[in-house]
Amino acid sequence: MNFEELMDKRYSVRKFSDKPIEQEKLDKVLEAAMKAPTAKNQQPEKIYVLKSQETLDKVDALTPVRYGANTVLVFTYDENEDWKNPDEEDIHSGVEDASIAATYAMFEAVEQGLATCWCNRFPYTQLHDSLGIPSNEKIVLIMPIGYAPEGTEPSPRHFASKDVSEMIRYM
Known part of the structure; x- marks a missing residue:
């Protein structure tokens, strides 16, 4: 599968089967995330792999966006490790670095026959504290990750796009 086919095949899945992810496939997803570029290669991103029922219950207590997946990846960055812009205070690379890693993981998941959903609807501080993240x-x-049930289709929103003139500016 080439990159364009991979992009076309990926969509957000909001319902997962209970089939567990094979460790080899999960390892490939995590390896892909680790290959993602980061500012000055400082690699501040961390990935928490939630698989135990105890940690999944903690997610469920705070947000509905696990969608039944039996594995959830939590992407964070270490504020002490991300690149700081010397030209402007409060500009740093952590969010971007973790986002690129998540994107690599998301695309590798598709390559492995897995489904994902990038989720931001949760109380960050409460989840942070509940999971005991430093x-x-x-x-x-x-990012819930797993197998989509047979017959799962992208939501109609997946195909909606602004006109190119609204998104791209030449200067």
Whole structure:
């Protein structure tokens, strides 16, 4: 599958089967995330793999966006490790670095026959505290990952797009 086919095949899945992910496939997804570029290659991103019922219950207590997946990836970045822009205070690379890693993971998941959903609808501080994530790490997103049930289709929103003139500016 080439990259364009991969992009076309990927969509957000909001219902997962109970089939567990094979460790080899999960390892490939995590390896892909680790290959993602980061500012100055400082690699501040961290990935928490939630698989135990106890941690999944903690997610469910705070948000409906696990969608039944038996594995959830939590992408964070370490504020002490991300690149800081010397030209402007408060500009740093953590969110971007973790987002690129998540994107690599998302595309590798498709390559492995898995489905994902990039989720930001959760109380960040409460999830952070509930999972016991160190205070120097900031959550960027959670990503349910697993197998989509047979017959799952992209939502109609998946195909909606603004006109190119609204998104691209030449200067």
